[in-house]
Every structure is written in structure tokens, then in C-alpha cells.
Amino acid sequence: MVGTPELRDLPPPPPPKRSFDVAIIGAGVIGNALAVALARQGRDVLLLERDLSEPNRIVGELLQPGGVRALEQLGIADCLDGFDAVPCHGYQVRYHDQPVHIPYAMEANGQRPQGRSFHHGRFIQKLRATAKATPNVTIVEATVSKNLIKNAASGHIIGVRCTPRGSKHEICYFASLTVAADGCKSNLRSEFITRTPDVKSHFFGLELIDAKMPLKHHGIVILSDRAPVLVYQIGTHETRALVDIRGKPPSQTDGSLKSYMLSTVLPTLPEELRPSFKKAVDDSKSIRSMPNQWLPPSVNDTPGLMLLGDSMNMRHPLTGGGMTVAFNDVVLVRDLLADVDDLADTEMVLDKMAEFHYRRRCLTSVVNILAQALYALFAADDPNLKILQRGCFAYFQRGGICIDHPVGLLSGVLRKPLVLYGHFFAVAFYSIWIMFRTSSPLLWPVCFLRSFAVFYTACVVILPYIWSEL
Ligand SMILES: Cc1cc2nc3c(=O)[nH]c(=O)nc-3n(C[C@H](O)[C@H](O)[C@H](O)COP(=O)(O)OP(=O)(O)OC[C@H]3O[C@@H](n4cnc5c(N)ncnc54)[C@H](O)[C@@H]3O)c2cc1C
Numbered sequence: 001m002v003g004t005p006e007l008r009d010l011p012p013p014p015p016p017k018r019s020f021d022v023a024i025i026g027a028g029v030i031g032n033a034l035a036v037a038l039a040r041q042g043r044d045v046l047l048l049e050r051d052l053s054e055p056n057r058i059v060g061e062l063l064q065p066g067g068v069r070a071l072e073q074l075g076i077a078d079c080l081d082g083f084d085a086v087p088c089h090g091y092q093v094r095y096h097d098q099p100v101h102i103p104y105a106m107e108a109n110g111q112r113p114q115g116r117s118f119h120h121g122r123f124i125q126k127l128r129a130t131a132k133a134t135p136n137v138t139i140v141e142a143t144v145s146k147n148l149i150k151n152a153a154s155g156h157i158i159g160v161r162c163t164p165r166g167s168k169h170e171i172c173y174f175a176s177l178t179v180a181a182d183g184c185k186s187n188l189r190s191e192f193i194t195r196t197p198d199v200k201s202h203f204f205g206l207e208l209i210d211a212k213m214p215l216k217h218h219g220i221v222i223l224s225d226r227a228p229v230l231v232y233q234i235g236t237h238e239t240r241a242l243v244d245i246r247g248k249p250p251s252q253t254d255g256s257l258k259s260y261m262l263s264t265v266l267p268t269l270p271e272e273l274r275p276s277f278k279k280a281v282d283d284s285k286s287i288r289s290m291p292n293q294w295l296p297p298s299v300n301d302t303p304g305l306m307l308l309g310d311s312m313n314m315r316h317p318l319t320g321g322g323m324t325v326a327f328n329d330v331v332l333v334r335d336l337l338a339d340v341d342d343l344a345d346t347e348m349v350l351d352k353m354a355e356f357h358y359r360r361r362c363l364t365s366v367v368n369i370l371a372q373a374l375y376a377l378f379a380a381d382d383p384n385l386k387i388l389q390r391g392c393f394a395y396f397q398r399g400g401i402c403i404d405h406p407v408g409l410l411s412g413v414l415r416k417p418l419v420l421y422g423h424f425f426a427v428a429f430y431s432i433w434i435m436f437r438t439s440s441p442l443l444w445p446v447c448f449l450r451s452f453a454v455f456y457t458a459c460v461v462i463l464p465y466i467w468s469e470l
Contacts, residue, residue, distance in 0.1 A: 017138065020046040021343050023160050023175035025144045025188065027052070029060055030309035030326040031181035032127035037074055037334040039136035043343070046173055047131055048162055050143040054121040058205030058242065058288050059184075060323050061120050061234050062088060062219060065104055065113030066363070066412015067324035073331050079126040080116050084235045088115035090407060092215040094270065095223045095393040099214065102396060104411055105404035113413060115320075117219075117232050117240075140173075141165040146187045148178060148305070156346055157304035176343035179306045184293060186311035193298040193307065199291040200316055200375065201227060202249055203242040204257070206287060211239040211276035219320070223389065224268035227379040230318060231273065241277060244292070244318070246379060252286050261287070292316050294372060296468035297364065300353040303346040308333070313364065316375040321367035324412040328363050332356055362415040365469040369462065370409055370420055376461045377427075384457035387450075391431020395423075402426075421466070428458035 022038050024031045027049035035047045063071075063080070071077040089112065090103035104112045131137050142162040149159040149172060159174035180188040184197070213233065214220055222229040227244035234240045243265050250256035261281045269277055281287070297313040300306045309326050336352040336359075343349060380389040395402050405423055408414030432451040439447050 018172065019174045020044045020138070021175065022046065022177045022179060023048065023173055024179045024181055025160060026181040026183055026309070026311075027128055027131065027139065028055075028124060028181065028183055028309070029127070029323050030330060031179070032124070032131040033071075033074055033076065033327055033330045034179060034181065034308065034333065035131045035137050036076055036134050037330050038337070039131075039134045040075070041334065041338060043136065045137045046175060047137055047139045048142050048144050048160065048173075049128075049139065050141070050165070052128065052139070052141045054125050057120050058203065058240065058290055059120055059317065060123070061240055062115060062117040062232055062320040063123075064115045064320055064324040064411040064413075067327050068114065068116060069413075070324065070327035070331050074327065074334070076127070076130050079123065079130055080118075083118065083122040083126060085116045085118035085123070086233050086235065087217050088117050088219060088232065089217050091219045091221055093221045093223065093393065093396060094214070095390070097270065098393075100393065100396045100403075101215065101218075102403045102407050103218075105408045105413070107413070113411065115411065117234050119234050119238070142171075144182070144188075145170065146191070148188070149174070151304075154303065157302060176304070177306060177349060178304060179308055180311050181309045182311050184291075184310040184314060186307075189307055189311045192302050192305060193312070195296055195298055197291075197293040197295040197314060199293050200372075201244050201246045201292045201379065202289045203230075203244055203292055203317065204249070204261075204287045204289045206241045206243070206261075206277065206280040206284060207234075208239040208241055208273070208276040208280045210237050211241075212272040213239065214270045214272060220270070220273075221318075221378065222268060222270070223378055223393070226264065226268065227381075228318065228375075229265060229269065231269075239276070241273075241280070242317075244379060246381065249289065257287055258282075258284075290317075292318075292375075296368070296465075297357065297360075299357045301350065303350060306333075306349075306353065313368070315368040315371040317371075318375045318378065319367070319371040319410045321371050321410070321412065325360075325364050325367055328412065329356075329360060332360055361469065362417065363412060365417050365466075366409050366415060366420050367412060368469060369417070369465045370406075372465045373424060373462050374410075382457075384450075384454045385461075387435050387454050388428065388431045388458060388461075391434050392427045394434050395427045395430050421462070424462050425458065428455055431458075 021043040023046045035045045039045045142164040144160045144162040219232040230242040250260045293314045295314040377389045380386045
């Protein structure tokens with residue numbers, strides 16, 4: 001019947017929808033979760049993603065218990081099921097091959113919480129499928145241009161320009177609230193915040209097959225005379241090894257990077273991990289890398305716009321805190337916006353944003369400062385830092401609250417900045433005490449002078465990060 005006069009008389013189909021309550025740029029970790037959370041509040045959500053195929057990245061593979069809990073609060077914890085995610089029960093830290101076990105701390109209910117580790121891309125596809133299945137969420141595969149649409153008179157952000165995949169033409173979408181969730185390489189942030197990311201080091205990632213783990217279902221942190229190596233299972237048969245390299249990394253093209261992995265990194269690994277690590281290096285055509293960046297948080301103060309996730313705040317991934325912060329931010333944003341009927345009320349949304357930055361500190365400042373401070377100690381590259389590194393390990397060996405509190409802070413369960421500062425300075429004093437204890441009394445005058453330098457170094461490590469969070 002197609003083409004009959006009766007059908008030709010039908011009115012044309014409605015034009016595609018171009019106006020939404022919220023437009024979210026980036027269907028990654030935070031974008032999907034936020035789309036679901038806001039759509040469940042009855043808002044009309046547009047989610048824009050430049051590439052909807054399964055990402056293949058070496059980021060976001062270990063979710064801390066505090067992140068699992070946030071997914072439960074958002075009602076999307078089932079995104080962790082059905083794709084070979086494995087439980088994570090805590091850490092083993094190895095200092096020159098001496099191990100200390102740091103399980104996630106027991107809670108009031110007598111149970112230890114669990115984290116999860118997985119292939120990043122598989123998890124993202126689960127989140128995207130959940131967003132797609134949520135009524136009120138429209139997903140469009142399109143690359144958003146840096147040039148957001150502004151109201152010429154007020155300067156408010158009122159929408160986005162984007163180029164759909166496979167098209168050469170830019171189209172516009174309008175929204176009461178635009179959220180930039182475009183990740184660590186955000187090309188939107190530079191216009192709206194003055195802070196810029198600082199690259200601390202690079203992680204080089206290898207996938208080990210059927211690796212024999214020193215402790216199953218635990219993250220293994222390997223400390224030696226060089227920057228740390230992090231190893232954790234991401235599937236039944238696959239294990240991720242992330243090798244931190246400070247400064248200019250050896251070249252991939254002339255084979256120096258592979259030689260470095262085999263001659264410098266391999267001997268520092270636990271015996272049982274070496275065969276699978278060596279095989280992964282030998283088999284890899286090129287070893288993937290990511291910059292490890294630090295970007296202190298900034299207050300969202302542009303009307304009509306919100307920066308979230310890595311586009312607004314990043315910390316060293318050593319402690320695997322990025323996704324935990326992201327999902328907890330979604331919980332907070334959802335709750336704060338719950339009583340805002342109209343997101344076009346920019347004054348009210350900005351007030352909520354100010355509150356958001358104040359309230360998120362309890363968790364995020366802990367995760368951010370801990371990640372940076374622990375990295376400085378674990379990658380110790382000067383004698384004072386090495387004293388602190390050794391003291392930190394000895395502190396963990398004491399057990400009890402010397403591990404329960406730090407791991408509670410790291411896992412996003414214990415949200416008390418003062419507890420973090422207390423333990424950090426306890427580590428500093430304990431390191432000084434260990435230095436005296438392990439030195440001959442003849443050297444104590446030298447140790448006495450050295451202790452000031454060690455304490456000063458501890459202050460230099462943590463105070464700038466505390467300051468940047470204020
Ligand atoms: C080496 C490394 C390891 C890490 N490991 C962990 C870990 O184990 N645990 C953990 O919790 N955190 C980890 N992190 C941090 C974690 O990956 C990030 O915090 C998290 O992915 C941030 O989520 P996001 O949604 O902000 O960004 P992303 O998840 O990166 O999502 C951004 C999305 O935006 C899309 N996008 C970008 N630009 C545009 C555009 N112009 N138009 C349309 N779409 C766009 C991208 O394609 C992407 O899908 C790690 C980070 C690094 C660097």
C-alpha cells in the first residue's frame with residue numbers, strides 16, 4: 001500500500017526531538033549512571049557519545065566497595081553481573097618481596113565489604129545497556145564540539161553542537177542543563193575552569209593470562225626501588241598489570257620499553273607472576289599507556305553547565321578511586337536535584353552545585369589526597385621519601401587500625417578527612433622512630449637532624465593536596 005494517495009495524505013513524521021531537560025556529553029562511567037539517575041526522576045535526558053562500540057582501555061577496572069555501594073544506591077548494581085567481573089577483597093602490599101595483607105575493613109555488621117574488578121569496556125557496555133533501557137533516555141552517537149551553545153545575552157549554556165557518527169553536518173540540541181562528562185581528555189573543561197591537569201607519571205598496562213596470583217582476588221601493590229606496579233585480576237583468566245613510570249618513558253619503537261619491562265620490572269615481581277608477565281611482554285605488539293593525572297576539583301559556577309567525573313577532578317589511579325568518586329557524585333547530584341522541578345532555574349541549580357562541592361568533600365578529598373600522598377610514598381625517589389615509604393610499610397605491618405582505617409579511607413567506606421591526616425602524620429612519626437631503631441646509636445645525632453627533613457618532606461607531600469581541596 002506504500003505510495004497510495006491515502007498514505008501520501010498522512011501528515012509528515014514529527015521532526016527528531018531537539019530539546020531536553022538534560023544533555024550529557026559522554027556515555028562513560030559517570031555519564032551513563034547520571035543519565036539513568038536523572039531519567040528516573042522523570043527528566044528527559046539526552047546522552048551523547050562519540051563512540052558507542054565497546055571501549056578497549058586500561059582504565060577503570062577495579063571498583064572499590066564504596067563505589068559498589070553507590071551503584072546499589074542508584075539501583076544499578078546489576079551492571080556488575082553477568083560479564084565475568086571478579087570480587088576483590090582488599091590488597092596485598094609487597095615491599096621488596098615482603099608481603100602484608102590488607103583486607104577491606106570489617107564493618108559494624110561483622111562483614112567485610114567487597115569491591116569488583118573487570119574489563120572496563122564490558123562494564124561500560126553494561127552501563128550503556130541500562131541507560132538505553134531506561135525510559136526518558138535518548139542516546140545519540142555523536143561527537144560534541146568544544147563550542148557549546150550560549151545565550152548571547154546572559155552567557156548561559158543552553159545546548160550543544162555535535163556531529164552524528166557517519167554525518168558531516170553539525171546539529172544542535174538544546175537543554176536546560178548540559179553536563180560535560182567527557183573524561184580525562186575533556187576538550188570542554190578549558191573554557192570553564194582555570195585548573196589544568198598535571199601529569200604525574202604514566203601507567204603501562206599489560207594483560208596477563210592465567211597469572212598465578214600471590215593472593216587471589218586481591219589487588220597486589222609491588223614496591224621496590226622503582227615506581228610501583230599494580231596487579232589485579234579482571235576476569236577468570238585475565239589479570240591486569242599496571243607498571244608506573246615516572247618521567248620520560250622508554251621508547252616503544254626501538255624496543256627499549258620491552259627491555260625495560262624484562263630487565264628492570266620483571267625481577268621486582270613475585271616469583272609466581274613472572275612467567276605470565278614475561279609472556280605478556282613478549283606477546284604484546286605495543287604496550288598501552290595512560291597518563292596518571294592530578295586535577296583538583298573546581299566549583300561548577302557556569303549557568304546551565306556542570307562538569308563531572310574526570311573532566312572536573314582527577315587523582316592518581318594507584319588507589320583505584322576514580323569510579324568510586326564518580327558514582328558517589330551521581331548519588332549526590334541526584335539527591336540535590338530531586339527537589340528542583342525545573343532545571344532551567346539556573347540560580348537554584350547553581351546553589352545546589354555549591355552545596356554539591358561542599359558535601360562531596362568528605363569522600364572525594366579523602367580519596368584524592370590519599371591517592372596523591374600514597375603515590376608519593378610508594379614511588380619514593382629521594383632518601384626522605386624512602387624513609388617514609390619504609391615507615392608506611394612497617395605501619396601497615398602493625399595491623400589493627402593501622403590497616404583498617406587506611407583501607408577504609410581508600411575504599412570509599414570511611415569518609416573522614418581528619419582520620420586520614422591523623423594516620424598520615426602517624427606514619428611520618430613512625431618512620432622517624434623506625435629510622436632511629438634501625439640505626440646505630442652512634443648515628444643518632446645524624447638521625448635527629450634527618451628527622452626534621454623527613455617531617456618536612458611529609459608536610460610537603462600532603463599539605464599542598466589538602467590546600468587544593470579547600
Ligand atoms: C591508567 C588508569 C587506570 C585507572 N584505573 C582505575 C581503577 O582501577 N578504578 C577506578 O575507580 N578508577 C580508575 N581510573 C580512573 C577512572 O578510569 C576514571 O575516573 C573514570 O573513567 C572517569 O569516568 P568519566 O565518566 O569521567 O570518563 P570516561 O569514563 O573516560 O568517559 C568519558 C566518555 O566521554 C566520551 N567523550 C569524550 N569526548 C567526547 C565528545 N566530544 N563528544 C562525545 N563523547 C565524548 C568518551 O568517548 C567516553 O566514553 C584509572 C585511570 C587511569 C588513567
